[in-house]
Amino acid sequence: MKRIFAIFCLIIIPSTLFIYPKQTNAGVFDTILKGAACAGSKYAGQKLADYLTSKFGGALGGTVPVNDGTLINKFTYIDIINTCLVRVLFDKTTDSMLKVVRTGGPNGGPTWVQNWRNFRTEAQYRGEDIFRAMLSTTNLCDYFNSDLQKSFGVTQKLSIPSLNTRTDDLQSYGARAGCTLPKDFKVDKYQEDFANNGGWDAWNRLLETQNNPYGSSLSALDELDRQRSLEEQSALIPLF
Numbered sequence: 001m002k003r004i005f006a007i008f009c010l011i012i013i014p015s016t017l018f019i020y021p022k023q024t025n026a027g028v029f030d031t032i033l034k035g036a037a038c039a040g041s042k043y044a045g046q047k048l049a050d051y052l053t054s055k056f057g058g059a060l061g062g063t064v065p066v067n068d069g070t071l072i073n074k075f076t077y078i079d080i081i082n083t084c085l086v087r088v089l090f091d092k093t094t095d096s097m098l099k100v101v102r103t104g105g106p107n108g109g110p111t112w113v114q115n116w117r118n119f120r121t122e123a124q125y126r127g128e129d130i131f132r133a134m135l136s137t138t139n140l141c142d143y144f145n146s147d148l149q150k151s152f153g154v155t156q157k158l159s160i161p162s163l164n165t166r167t168d169d170l171q172s173y174g175a176r177a178g179c180t181l182p183k184d185f186k187v188d189k190y191q192e193d194f195a196n197n198g199g200w201d202a203w204n205r206l207l208e209t210q211n212n213p214y215g216s217s218l219s220a221l222d223e224l225d226r227q228r229s230l231e232e233q234s235a236l237i238p239l240f
Contacts, residue, residue: 120232127231131224133158134165134173141179143187144213152220167226177210177219 105111113119135149136158149155166172181202190197198205209215 119235123232123235124228127228128224130161130163130165130231131220131227133160134223134227135220138174139178140216141181141211144216148213148216148220151217152224165227167223167230173219173223177216177223179211180208181205181211 101111103109132152132154135152136154136156137160140148169176182198185198185202190202205211209219
């Protein structure tokens, strides 16, 4: 049994350094040190207790005269191994749980809400950023594209996050808001020469929501509200 105990302390525990990935070696080494310190302290304490009992057994009340080596080994070595393993595993589990609680929230923060107002408004701001990215890549009509984007704070094309963005509609915002006027359509030329630049057909198209600045603005406001609400709901639902 002494041999098993020595193998546990000197061979089995250190060998985990080669089993775990290199990036986790620091944590594993810390675990090994804790386990070795636990086993060493308990073993030394047991040996001290045995020594004091053998020297001052009479003064301490004596011991029951038994000679069961199996039980002695069990209480001396196996219990030490079991106790230290359980303690190390419990400490690691507790540390992992606390790490999740402290850093598992939005942006690496705590998982509990510290400020409800900030928590909800930050979720809305994330929804606004998602909408701005969607707006920056939407094929708006040229004659109001720049003005509409600037009114929502978009000054350059932004990358859309890898999220599902279509909300409460069978079409994405980009499909609904995309301009359907001919690519060579120019409003100033249309105003100068109505008949030769599309005529009534162009007029009917200009009345469509996505082809005029008023309809596009209202459509953008509606989509902005959807993305805000969706992001806020996504942040709140896991908490209840």
